[in-house]
Amino acid sequence: MTETALPVPKMKTPRSSYKSWIGVAPFFLFAILFLFLPSLRLFVGSFTTEAGDFTLANVTELITQKYILDAYLLSIKISAVTALGGGILGFLLAYSVTVGGLPKSLRSALITFSGVASNFAGVPLAFAFVATLGRTGFITAVLKDVFGINIYSAGFNLYSFTGLCLTYMYFQFPLMVLIMAPALDGLKREWREAAENLGASSFQYWTRVAMPVLLPSILGAMILLFGNAFGAYATAYALTGGRLPIITIQIGAQVRGDVLHNPGLGNAMAMGMVFIMAISLAGYSWLQGKTERWLK
Amino acid sequence: MTDFLSTHLAKPAAGSKAKDTKTSRPLWSWVWFILGALYFVLPLLATLEFSLSMERDVIGFKAYEMAFSDNKFWQTFGYSVFLAVMTIIVSIILIVPTAYWIRLRLPEARRIVEFITLLPFVIPAIILVFGLIRVYSSPFDVPFTEITLIPPLTNYKFGTNVLIVGGYMVLALPYMYRSVDTGMRTVDVRTLTEAAQSLGANWFTIIARVILPNVRTALLSGALLTFAIVVGEVVLASFLGIQAFGPYLFLLGQHRAYEPAALTFTTFLLTWAAMGLIQLITGGQSQAAGAH
Numbered sequence: 001m002t003e004t005a006l007p008v009p010k011m012k013t014p015r016s017s018y019k020s021w022i023g024v025a026p027f028f029l030f031a032i033l034f035l036f037l038p039s040l041r042l043f044v045g046s047f048t049t050e051a052g053d054f055t056l057a058n059v060t061e062l063i064t065q066k067y068i069l070d071a072y073l074l075s076i077k078i079s080a081v082t083a084l085g086g087g088i089l090g091f092l093l094a095y096s097v098t099v100g101g102l103p104k105s106l107r108s109a110l111i112t113f114s115g116v117a118s119n120f121a122g123v124p125l126a127f128a129f130v131a132t133l134g135r136t137g138f139i140t141a142v143l144k145d146v147f148g149i150n151i152y153s154a155g156f157n158l159y160s161f162t163g164l165c166l167t168y169m170y171f172q173f174p175l176m177v178l179i180m181a182p183a184l185d186g187l188k189r190e191w192r193e194a195a196e197n198l199g200a201s202s203f204q205y206w207t208r209v210a211m212p213v214l215l216p217s218i219l220g221a222m223i224l225l226f227g228n229a230f231g232a233y234a235t236a237y238a239l240t241g242g243r244l245p246i247i248t249i250q251i252g253a254q255v256r257g258d259v260l261h262n263p264g265l266g267n268a269m270a271m272g273m274v275f276i277m278a279i280s281l282a283g284y285s286w287l288q289g290k291t292e293r294w295l296k
Numbered sequence: 297m298t299d300f301l302s303t304h305l306a307k308p309a310a311g312s313k314a315k316d317t318k319t320s321r322p323l324w325s326w327v328w329f330i331l332g333a334l335y336f337v338l339p340l341l342a343t344l345e346f347s348l349s350m351e352r353d354v355i356g357f358k359a360y361e362m363a364f365s366d367n368k369f370w371q372t373f374g375y376s377v378f379l380a381v382m383t384i385i386v387s388i389i390l391i392v393p394t395a396y397w398i399r400l401r402l403p404e405a406r407r408i409v410e411f412i413t414l415l416p417f418v419i420p421a422i423i424l425v426f427g428l429i430r431v432y433s434s435p436f437d438v439p440f441t442e443i444t445l446i447p448p449l450t451n452y453k454f455g456t457n458v459l460i461v462g463g464y465m466v467l468a469l470p471y472m473y474r475s476v477d478t479g480m481r482t483v484d485v486r487t488l489t490e491a492a493q494s495l496g497a498n499w500f501t502i503i504a505r506v507i508l509p510n511v512r513t514a515l516l517s518g519a520l521l522t523f524a525i526v527v528g529e530v531v532l533a534s535f536l537g538i539q540a541f542g543p544y545l546f547l548l549g550q551h552r553a554y555e556p557a558a559l560t561f562t563t564f565l566l567t568w569a570a571m572g573l574i575q576l577i578t579g580g581q582s583q584a585a586g587a588h
Contacts, residue, residue, distance in 0.1 A: 023397035024405050030390055031412045034462040038427025039419060045430065089335070092328040100325030108575075110329070113336055115571040116564075119524050122531075123546045124560040128339040131346040131557050138342030170339065173332065231420025234530045238546055248422050255426050255535055267430070270423045277418040 039274065045267035058268035068250065068269060075230055075247040076276075078161065082168040083225035089169070090176020090225075091218060098184040111181060114174035121171045126238035129167045133158045159240045167239055168232065172225050179221040183214060183291070220287035227280045230273070247273060340564060347557035359554035360562075369559070372544035376533075379457075379540060380526035383464040384519045387472045388508075390465070392515070395476045396507050399485045413473040416466050421531040424466060428459050429535065456536045463532045468522040475521075479514025483507070517574040524570040528563050 049055045062068050097107040120128075132138050135152060143149045157163055187210055195205040233248035242249050247269065254266030350358040363369060398405050416424075432449040449455030465472075488510065492502045508515070530542030545563075549556040 020397070020401045021405070024394050024402060024409065026390060027394040027409065027412075030462070030465070031415075034428070034466050035412065035415055035419070037431050038424060041431045042423070042427045089328075089332060093332040096322070096325035096328045096332075100328075101322035102325045102329055106329065110332070112571060112575050115575065116568045117336055119521075119567050119571065120564060122528055123542060123549065124528060124563040125339075127545075127549055127556050127560040128343045128564075131560075132339040132342035138345055139338060170335065173335070177332075227417065231422070233420070233422040234542070234546075238530075238549065248420065251422055251426060252535075255422070255429065263430075266426070270426050273420065273423055274418060277420065281414070281418050 042267045042270045042274075045264060046271045049264060055264070058262075058264040061265055062268055062272050065265075067245065068247075068265075071245050071247040071250040072272065072276075074161075074245065078165060078168065078246060079226045079229040081165050082172045082229045083222045085165070086169050086172025086225050087176050087218065087222040090173035090221075091180050093173065094177045094180035094184055098181055099187060107181075110177060114177040117174040118171050118178060121232065122234035123238040125167060125170060126235050129158060129163070129170070129239065133163065133166065159243060161244065164236055164239060164244055167235060168229050171235075172229060175225055175228060176221055179224065180218070183217040183221075187213065216287040216290040220284045220291060223280050223284045223287070227277050227284075230277065230280070340561070343557050343561050343564070347554060347561050350554040359558040363555040363558045363562075366555075368544060369541075372539050372541045373527075375539060376527045376529075376541035379460060379464065379538075380523045382457075382461050383468060383526055384522050386461060387465050387468055387522065388476075388515060388519075391469075391472050391476050392508060392511070393503050395473065395480055396485060396503060399480055400489060410473075413469050416469050419466075421463075421467060421529075422535075424463055425532045425535040428463055432459055450536070456538055460532050460536050460538055460540075463536075464522075464526050464529065467525055467529070467532075468518075471521045471525075472518040475514045475518030476511060479511035480507075483510045513577050517578050520570040520574050520577075524567050527566065 046058050047054055047056065049057070062072075093110065096102050097110050130137065133140055133151075133156075135158075137158070140151055143151055158166075191209055191213075192205055195209050200208065231248065233252060236244060236246055236249060237252065242253070251266065251269050251273065254263075254269060347359045348355050348357065350356065350362070394409065398409060419427075429450060432455070433451075434448055435446065447455070449459050485507070488506050489502055492506045497506070528542050528545075529540070530546055532538075533540035534543040534546065545556060545559055548559070
């Protein structure tokens with residue numbers, strides 16, 4: 001211990017000097033130009049007036065302007081609902097193909113399909129759902145012609161909160177499957193056997209052993225799902241044409257410049273989003289640390 | 297807890313009995329699986345059905361014929377493919393040497409670089425394009441150089457192309473970096489480098505002819521994922537005013553019904569092909585990408 005405290009051994013690797021950092025300079029330059037500068041500009045812009053003076057007005061407006069606060073709340077609501085719904089369905093699916101006793105071939109089919117569906121978003125996804133649940137959509141027609149149920153006269157509308165949630169679910173639950181399948185694989189069979197040898201019922205095993213082990217990764221995955229929906233723009237815009245004023249749509253309107261012309265407020269709205277996303281990711285990585293105790 | 301479990305595991309266990317009760321009743325598993333499968337398949341089936349019924353009472357490929365005969369489709373789609381290929385090439389040129397260098401000489405940079413590659417998860421596409429436009433729509437002061445002004449990048453074609461490829465590189469960064477880094481983990485970078493050096497290879501030769509071929513499967517899966525993300529991308533393209541496939545499909549959807557459905561189904565098949573190839577290449581360890 002005393003030896004390592006001496007400054008001499010530090011000189012052992014002279015190669016790893018400042019010169020080595022030149023090797024990663026292009027990467028940092030790229031990060032500065034395309035990540036940091038744009039974020040910094042939005043950040044600084046949130047706290048400055050158009051004349052360039054410091055101000056908190058833009059940030060306070062986020063809370064005092066009702067339409068902005070509503071947009072944030074609507075985005076959070078949609079993200080939370082689809083994270084929960086997609087999370088539960090995705091978990092049950094991942095469960096069914098991992099420890100649920102379904103044939104192995106179904107597992108790889110499901111994983112491949114999830115890879116596709118979690119990437120199938122934006123404009124094509126919106127169009128697919130119009131063809132499915134729109135006014136003349138496939139399921140709408142089948143329900144009306146075969147079962148005599150007119151979902152649109154019953155109050156359903158694809159271009160609404162419910163409709164957008166159903167659409168988002170299409171990329172949400174496959175993401176959950178992709179994250180949870182490896183986690184469920186991490187459940188050791190010995191744990192179940194040990195629990196059963198001690199006289200535990202299946203219910204007790206799940207509530208007392210499996211769930212406590214899985215819970216951090218389930219919550220972590222749901223947070224990822226939350227962020228995934230929170231940042232989505234194209235799907236909502238293509239589906240509702242901006243009629244459902246979620247925060248990304250409001251920001252998009254600011255970028256287009258077709259709402260009130262206050263650049264500072266637009267910056268602040270964007271930073272508010274980054275702030276919420278950053279909190280989610282921090283929560284995720286915290287939970288990730290907890291998960292690694294049991295599942296590897 | 298582990299100690300507790302392992303001491304009880306030491307006893308010979310009647311595990312087979314427990315397994316029987318578990319696997320004999322996968323009824324609920326089937327229910328969830330079928331529910332999920334329906335959710336997957338129904339929208340695709342509906343889109344396919346819709347795209348095939350352009351002519352009244354006839355199942356036919358009219359919508360596909362119409363969609364594919366539009367010159368704008370080929371132009372925009374070709375442009376998106378071009379942007380995807382550019383993104384992939386520049387990403388590889390940027391990321392492979394970086395990941396290589398970190399493994400070889402600069403392990404202390406690992407944490408910060410990994411942190412940066414995760415940032416795109418915090419910054420959604422809409423925010424990214426917003427920031428890019430704010431920064432590069434005004435003449436730009438380059439620090440530490442004699443050139444104090446460069447023209448606003450958003451004002452001319454080459455400039456917007458640079459911005460969109462840069463933006464797509466950011467969107468693809470988490471997946472690209474992850475694939476390259478995973479690929480390098482299985483390669484003994486140091487030994488390969490020393491062997492190449494002793495044979496007189498320079499840095500360029502080492503990276504291009506020794507390291508790159510060794511991580512090519514990893515690169516391919518990252519590249520395919522990037523391709524799937526970029527080809528249908530609409531947010532960056534439409535805000536930067538680029539005539540790519542995403543904005544074209546969106547506009548087509550505003551005043552047509554059947555052709556967009558045909559193109560939607562085609563997009564799905566493309567995504568499927570890309571993912572299927574990844575699956576084939578990596579042997580089942582597929583990746584999750586965020587949706588936009």
